Amino acid sequence: MRTIEECRGALDQLSENLAQANGDLRSAAALDRSLSCRITDLDVTFVGRLAQSRIQDVTTLPGPPPERAQIRLTMASDDLVALVEGRLNFARAWGSGRVKLEAGLRDLLRLRSLL
Template sequence: MATIEECRGALDKLSDNLAGSDGDVRGAVALDRSLSCHITDLDQTFTGRLDGGRIRVDAASPHPGPPRAKAEIRLSMSGDDLLAMVAGELRFAKAWASGRIGLEAGFRDLLRLRSLL
């Protein structure tokens, strides 16, 4: 099972990957939205912001469970799935379609994020 530190590192690497992307992916993440990522097996949530094509992680929630405030873009997955996705071993679209990764966002944001699928 992944640790909190490994998950934080994976989110930082994901941010670097997004920042270095181009084309449709770069356009999809060029949003300014609050973001949360609930790590289900650790019952911890990272909160932050998707801003300028990067994910800025503010902190892991000091309280277990989903975040107290509802972010505009909400992800949920196991720590191992987060690590596998960032390492390129798990495709986001397949994991989302099978229910391994949860994604909640407004309709417009989902349309913009569709190129990531």
């Protein structure tokens, strides 16, 4: 199990990765949507905004998110870090249920190129 600080660092790294992306990846990340990332084993939720190809205004809240974000991720802390470090394939983790992604159909279609 990772710490809240390690998870926050992984989200910061993910934000940097999105900001440095080019072409279709950058276009897919150019959404303006509310975002939550629930870390089940730490019982915390990171909430923020995906805007300008970055994850912005991230705050940490205890427990489940108080409001439903437009893009919602749920996973264990080890899986978040492994995804960002490239040791865990998102599509496989999503398909097996290790990672949950919930969003509107249009957002899912745009986000698929990030997977």
